[in-house]
Amino acid sequence: MKTHFFRPREVPELQTWAEVIIFTTLALGLPVLFNAEDPFWTQGGFSWPVLGPLLVALRYGFSKGFISILTLLVGQLLLLQSDILAPQSEFNINAMIGYTIVIMIAGEFRDVWERTNQQQTIQLEYVSDRLEKFTRQYHLISSSHDRIEQMLAGHTLSLRESLQAVRASIGQLKERRLDSAAQVIINLFVEYGALEKAGLYKVENNNIVEPPLAVIGKMTSPITSDPLILAMFEEKELVSVKSSKVYLGSSKYHIAIPLIDVNDTIYGAILVEKVQFFALKENTLTLLAVMAGHVGDLLRHEITNPIMTSEESPYFVRQVKRANKEAKRYKIPAHLLKVKTLNITNESRRLMEYLTEARRGLDIYLYDDEKQTLLILMPLTDELEKDGFITRINGWSKERTGKNLAELDIVIEQQIALPISKDAIKPLVTLHD
Structure with a gap:
């Protein structure tokens, strides 16, 4: 005893x-x-x-x-x-x-x-209990941080990579309707946004249409009066629980993402009920918003060829408007260049053809072969990168023709940093004087 x-x-x-x-x-x-x-x-x-x-x-x-x-x-x-x-x-x-x-x-x-x-x-x-809880939470956060680092080590969340993935995944679909592309779209957002429970819904006349076209996890029926959904339709942009725009009360969603084109037409919405905690960062939310805008444009317009002819200039204008909108709203840098040949020769033609072949991944070209005029939209490009690109053009010219741009009578007629006013876009985006 x-x-x-x-x-x-x-x-x-x-x-x-x-x-x-x-x-x-x-x-x-x-x-x-x-x-x-x-x-x-x-x-x-x-x-x-x-x-x-x-x-x-x-x-x-x-x-x-x-x-x-x-x-x-x-x-x-x-x-x-x-x-x-x-x-x-x-x-x-x-x-x-x-x-x-x-x-x-x-x-x-x-x-x-x-x-x-x-x-x-x-x-x-009491102190021992607090220390034990702190130790458990510390190890939990530490293990979560290690897991995040391991996950992000092989997958850098970048706008450039995500937009290239959007173009590659949706551009290869035979039918680019929302219902046909739904699973591809939500898979992209799960990959880049760390979504755990989300549904993609069709939107008609600013109303959510059930059932969901694609889901991740077990979703409940959408509540159309939810403040996050109302804020999404009112603002016509991505809103999250961190947004100051959600002021009408608590929401059962973490993020509401509209698939919206450059004309502010909403074709679908991704409602996120659960997301990994580290994904509610400003840069990740910006990435998802930009991805959604490009998805909306791709669903609305059939043309995805990044090198366009003069007949496709309306689509090029819409792409410039998209880049201008992102530069204004999310502070994402972009530039618009106009390269023009003043004296057309075989050497200048050869260089211009090479420029179209050496296009960077996200750049979009509007090219007039007859007048040897090239408009280059350079998304995600700051001043330094734009200057580096021009320097490389001169280098390519020297390598292939033995002459620089000035000696070939090729000039950079426009170097415009976005954003600019909407009214100024159309006059600038033209292949003719």
Whole structure:
């Protein structure tokens, strides 16, 4: 049986009183047995029987120590009255009162110590519990961070990569209708936006149409009065729970993403009920919004050839409007260049043909072969990258013809950084003077 000798608080109450009785009985009986001539040690300088109640007071506190010393005194008085002790035995009342006070002080000291110990134990348990929770959360965040790093190490979330994936995935579809492309579209958003539970819905007259065309996870029926959905239709752009535009109350969605073309026509919407916590960053939300805009344009327009002829200039204009809109709303840099040959020769024609073949992945060209005029839309291109591109053109010209652009009478007639006003786009985007 466990005695709990060093842990008085955990000793059963019955055992406590048993120890009080035993110590008191020993303090009363042993002096009579071994020192019958002076059982109260009045002649010895110290009353050893008081040691029993003193031990009780130090172990169990004031109340039990006080009961023990009173029991001892009453027992000693009864022994004197019963004539069991020698007639010369004396009961020194002053000494007993002093010992009683000592035991009371010892018991009170023990109680104060016990209360202090309990308080410190409670504080220690609280701090230990908090430390344990903090440690668990730290390891959880650490493991999540490591998992994110491992995932992102092989997949850099970049606008350029995501837009190339959008063009490649949707451009190769035989039928570019929303219902046919739904699964491809939502897979792209899951890959680049870390969506865990989302559905792609068709939109007609700014109304969500059920059932969903494609889902990830188990989605519930959409609530058309949800503040996030209302804000999406009102603003005609991506909104999230972090957006200041959602002010009408709580929403069951984390993100609402409209598939919208450059004319602000919404063809579909991706409603996200659950997303990984690290995806609600500004750069990720911007990436998803830009992807959705390009998806909307690709669904609306059949032409996806990045090198267009003069007959396809309306689509090129729409692409410039899209880049201009993104530059204005999301601060995404873009440039528009106009390269023109003033004196058409075989060398200049060869260089212009090479430029169309060496097109960068996201650049869109509008090319007039007859007039040797080339309009270049350069999305995601800042001033430094634009200057580097012009430098490379000169380098290519020197390598292939032995002459630079000036010597071939080829000029960069326009170098325009977006955004610009809407009215200025159409006059600039022309192959003719």
